Amino acid sequence: MSGFIGIISSQPQETNTALLDLSAIAIASCCDDYTGSWHSHQADLRFGWLKTSEDTAEEHLPFSVDENLRIVGDVRLDNRIALVTELGAFFEAINSSTPDSYLLLYAYKHWGEDCLQHIAGDFAFAIWNEQTGNLFCARDHFGLIPFYYASYEKRFLFTNFYHALKDIPDLMSELSDDVLQDYLRSGQNKRFDQTIYKKIKKLPPAHKLIYEDGETYISRYWEIPSHMEPIRYKTTKEYVSHFYNLFEQSIKDRTRSNKIASSLSGGMDSSSITAIAKKVLNENYGDNHTLVSFNIAYTQLVSEKEGYFAMLISRHLNIPIEQYIAEDYVKNVAQPLTTWIPEPAGVPSATAESQILSDTTTFSRIYLTGFGGDPLFEFEPLSHRRLSMQGYWLQPFLDNLIFYKTFGHLIRTIGQKIRKLIKKEPINNDKTPFWFNSSSVPDRYSPIKPNKDTPSMRSNFSMTENPYWSWLFETSHPGFTGKKVKVRQPFFTLDLYLFILALPPHVLYQKSLLRMSMIPYLPGEVIRRPKTLLFGNPLSQNLKKQEIQDRLEEIITQSGDFLAGKIDVPNLLAAIRDPVYADMSYTYFLPVSHVLLWKNYTFNNFTNLK
Template sequence: MSGILALLNLDRAPIDSALLQKLTDTLAFRGPDAQSCWSEGAIGLAHTLLQTVSDTTGANQPLSLDGQLWISADVRLDRRAELIDRLEQTGSRLKLDPFTPDAALILYAYHTWGQDCLAHLWGDFSFTLWDSRQQVLFCARDQLGIKPFYYAQVGQTLICTNTLQSLRGHPLVSDQLNERAIADFLIFTINYDPATTSFADIQRLPPAHCLTLSLADPTVKVHRYWSLPCPEPIRYRCDQDYIYQLKTLLKLAVGDRLRTERVSLLLSGGMDSSSLAATATQGFPSTNLKAFTTVYDRLIPDQERYYASQVAQFLSLPIEFLIADDFKLYQDWSSHAPPQPHHNPRSIVSHQLYQLASHHSHVALYGEGGDEGFTVAFLLDLLHGMPWSPHLFTDLWRCWRYRARPGLGFQYYRNRYQNRLSLSSPTQQSPPFPAWLRSDLIQRLDLVDRWHQIHTIPKPEVYPFRPRAYNRLTFPLWGSVLENINPGFTGLPLEIRLPFLDLRLVEFLLALPPWPWCIHKKLLRLGMQDMLPPIITQRPKTALVADPIPLMQPALNLTEVISTASGLDRYVDLNELQTHLDDRNQSSARTWQTLRPVSLGLWFLDNFS
């Protein structure tokens, strides 16, 4: 979770050391273990370190191996041994210590392969690298966008960082809002453009992209260096081979994300987080593990306390519960105010859970990504474009053997086509178009057309074998999910790691025959039979029984928020919004939608009051 920053003067003017130090100070919350900056001529780099690994030495940055290449990186690499072997086999006579820091490995990779080094890097990373020989700044963000990266080119200066608030600390970066991003937030809850932010001056480097700028040609160049592959379907003769491969890859993914003496586990009673807990406790018994679980004892009929306790007892795992019944909507919002508009009226719950986890360790494992990798295919997918397979009868026989019944998909496709048929009436679509948006905003940005584009135009089926799984893994919502658990968003010294988004595991899951292995995560359940109690491996996937938001009391006066939030009336018809806020008979989905402008209003109050 280290903080990184680069400051480059395109007119070759010397770096203002006081400004560099000021911007470095804005990163201090991300790295309490060390703070340093370096500058030479027109370039300055800064880094604040949170020590999250115990198997490397000399990790302080900005780092240079030869005085020519300098790096500031927020990085955790997978497949380190494989990368070291490749580097040592290049003929450069390198002999690398297995404890070489990840940032140093990136420098060695760049020295060996130049900008093509990205083809040899796996893991979670964002970095800025200065090549003084070529006078080039080279930056990159990991393949799935686990680590964020932002930049702004203002005047004759380029600023790059993984912390949006640091960019706002530069005197040339304005507070002018990106109207399109704000509108996207109000309509969809997220900004669908992965290259922009809520601020007009600040851009976002999309996942799997790199940025270069040469002082000889001071133009920012951004290009994609990787795309999610479309692997050939896996066909093993023996069912146990599927189970063995899954468990092997899951152990590698978890092991690469431990690398420290103490780790927190964000545990529910579901299969994904429970599988991570089992793999970590049984595969790495020397790691000091502790689980943290959010529970509702009274507000809703929640069973997570029971199931999480079963997992913890079976694994002899200490567990701490966060009881969420008495929290209020928007409670203590200003204490964890987000850097960009964010819609989660009960964010206090996740913030408190992360805070508890951070007291045990600076690293936590989280089960996000499992649902996407195990996305099942419907029988109707065969008719809709999924290729027929000569192995179909074998797959159906396995379904019979494991009592896994493929879904027909009628409901999914009916909803999909109903939305496409309702193009002329967005208020009849599900979810409906917000009725409280200002009419002039709708017309100026052509928001009804944008609504149609996002909700009704079919996504291209890049990977016909598992189209919906592929689309879910590349969905723009991922960017929002990943940013929301990053320390730059939470403000907490906690790096949340996602083993199910390990690229080795992602590619394996995409290549799985969906029947029977992805039906109710059948393969994961079979693989965990000897590692988890039957009450967990046989438990159906279960969402919250009820939505707690309509049952929670607000911690503040919502009418006062929308009336005092300066600028909110540029986007929202406040009278219409008040009518919706007063409606106590709204569905949970409508309540969620109606509260979006309130979340935006609170963000305005925190940032522009």
Template sequence: MVCHAERPVSGIFAAFRTDAPMDGGTWIAADARVDDRQTLAAALGVPHESALSDEELILHAYMKWDVRCVEHLIGDFAFAIWDGRARRLFCARDHFGIKPLYYAHRAPWLLAGRSVDALREHPAISDALDDVAVADFLLFGHKTDPAATTFRDIRRVPPAHTLTWSRDGGCRLHRYWEFPIDEPVYRKDADYAAELRQLLDLAVADRVRGERAGVFFSGGLDSTAVAATARRHAASSSIRGFCFLHESLLADEERRYATVAAAHLGIECRFYEMDSAGWSHAGRERTPEPLVPSIDASAQARCLDDAADHSRIALTGEGADNALLYEWASYVRYLLCGGRIGRLAVDCAEFVRHSRRVPLAAVLTYPRSRLANDGAQPVIPSWISPDLVDRLHLEERWRDVMRPAASPHQTRPAAYFSLQLPLWQDLFDSWDPSYTGVALDVRHPFLDLRVLRFLLSVPVIPWCREKYLLRYAFAADLPPQVRRRPKTPLPGSPEHAKIARDGLPPVMRSPRLGAYAESAYLRALPTSTSMQAEAALRLVTFSRWLAGLESMRVAAATD
């Protein structure tokens, strides 16, 4: 029996008493998109063009390969399979954790699902908070433990993990995949470009499947390449861009570049200014867990509603910045240590041929003081409860989290490390319907395993400098202004600029807030630096979320 949990209705995949008689059937509940269906179907011996849903393909894979079925899957997925033959629950989450999957084991109950709120509705689950997870949010804006949630009773299945329960073995987590580390691959220039175009084409095709799609669009290289690729799979009217702006807060050129790129591709692009006066629902009190808010929640909501009206699918360019970091020093060290001076000379010659400049000249002649990290050293905000600081050893925790990254990748250590950071989970949460309230499935073609593995195998010189590989591979799809556009992050923190202009929203007091913040500091939180402003906004966000949680508890108690 196949039980498909419709997205994103109740969010519960499985809920049962572990001490009760077990169902003898086999069923699946899932939120899943399986990519490269043709290869999987061939391995299963079923026609890839058959009417089997993605959930049914996963169940067929499980019936053939048992728990090793995940080794044959790519895509975005979270699922639970009850195996009545083995009296076993088997759950799995995709490689990067794009789809959420939570569980709670409160004897005798075992719950699994895609929504924290859905699990919290069960009477066995308390609303006790995980103090470490709360402290992580207040300090860093995200949880550093990929298995943690804000609630003590609820855990998250980490990316690339399975969860198995049986009466004899209990609950067990298992990592089924590690990001592979490949040696650099050397080939002709045209071959690099052709393979990237082919792989991104496959990634977009798997995510769009001939449907209409929106693209979160900035007029930068990444989103324009995604939009151009999507455009090849549908009529221009089927692809629409959606662009966020911060024009009254910061020097923001997104409108100009997005307009040029959209005109070049022949698609419509709509703009949403994220800088209206005041704070519209800035606290996002009703999200399942506290999440760093948009500075203009009403504009964001309009954009998401418009995107969902256009299509149930939206694409982003997330992942390309990480995969194409210009780590020239690690790459040069790798070649020199291997005695591959000839290879380095060839790469430098390629750099000169493509860019008409001497490789590394700007870096080698840069003042050493500018190469050092001249940013302010992080400190524990003064308003955090001293008891919390001492009890959880937060100063030591901060030093541990902020330590230099350790990475086993010799040529791309920072890229490899950055693609596995826990903060990705908060990004994926911020797009998830359980947080936005909008039935929009946001998908990320550059985070396709096939695309990422290729991007991390290209030689750093010349292809990663200013993401040159994208400029070269998509030269025909990018207007000259975008192709020549340097990487241009916003010139400052939108949150800091917003607070400087409109002030900070007030902290909402509630009985449990005192365990995390000193009440004496709450009337005048420091916001003079961007770091202080962003930390203060996290406290405001948490206070409003916590006040909402308390009001729900009071309402439930009076029912």
């Protein structure tokens, strides 16, 4: 895990050094195992390192292989052993302990920009060519590591560490109306390439950036393949074996340390990751390892059994579990922020997740989550269309036949299609509450899908094509949270993802593939447990409390003219206590509250951010 920042400028400026000195302090607050810097008359590069791997040498960046090419980056590579073997044939300096970022620079020296076709993992990096004045940057396939940049005053600035930009004058002085509207309506940034600040941009996932002669060139280096050979095995055992090998390798690649923290919700996703992490740690370190699981449970606002199942799994795996009561945190949902976050992504003190990250730092620097399990195993109907376009005309029919034979849903599916033909459901494109200014609402705006061509969250295609996921990764990065812990996502692995996309629907349905592969590792009660939603919405229940409604009204009333042109404040205030909106109050009111609380803290504490 690393933090980096750099400035490229055609004219040497003393202010560059002063600006990056402040930014380097912000990076070192999290990444303090090593700090490095390098500068020339064209470039100034800064770096901070937080050790998260026990199997490689120390990472001293900026690193150069020839005193010309230099890299700074936040890099963790998948399948590094194969890459070490391949590149070791060309570079004698490479061995099994070569840091990932060094391998990446060697890969660039050997393959040039095509190195991106040979690597996968979590990464954002910048490679500076002092001789040609060329800067080459890229962000990983899923956007697991952020990359921010800005062009201003004949300088090009780039970083993965959002907090490092806070002290740079005027960079955050103007807000983006589009992103602000996104936050007000949905509580998230729905743009792949834009931050909430006009002058700061994001490099989208699976994109590369070249800066040369004062010009910036951005292009996509990867997308979901349009032609993919379907994987159709004769036996279920073959599917399970193939999946398990990829899944275990993903967890091995993300647990190169003997001290690991893991989310344990009680569902299949995080439970599977925790179970295999335990197996991997046992094999690699024996008894000399620490694995602690973390669970969040509700006891009052809703009825649920996640805590029970998490306890069951922890006993089965013989690992400690720390349980957090959600009500202890959600009560703070309308309280002022006590620390700054770069974008209005919520109230940290109102989430147990924030406390978990803080507690993780006391013993580990790696926290595993089960995010991505739901969409990964959700078969995308576009896959059948793709098969037909590739010439596999019969395959979709055979896949459906096996699916219906396995799960017996043929009659129900036919009935559903007939009902749709007989009675066409009305389409309501207006999903925006009436208190929003209609002139500022984009056509067909949806809080789930950023536009009509983007996959919904219930699709494995969404893992690369819906901006929710890259935004989630950005807001959990240490450069955003300020926490000295790296959150890792084993389900977001390129090899695993491409394998799943090539599978038939019957092995994905209700996570059948995952359940079968976990039979040796999890209790049968967990394996057989269906996907279970909470019995009620805890956030909506929480917002029905008188004291929280009073606080929301106070926050909105004191917003001044900040919401002018965006929201009709009197209508919004009236809606807060309207029972019609009670069940969806967390969707309608919390995003507005989060923006205002963030605005208040930002404007009150940082004069250069007003």
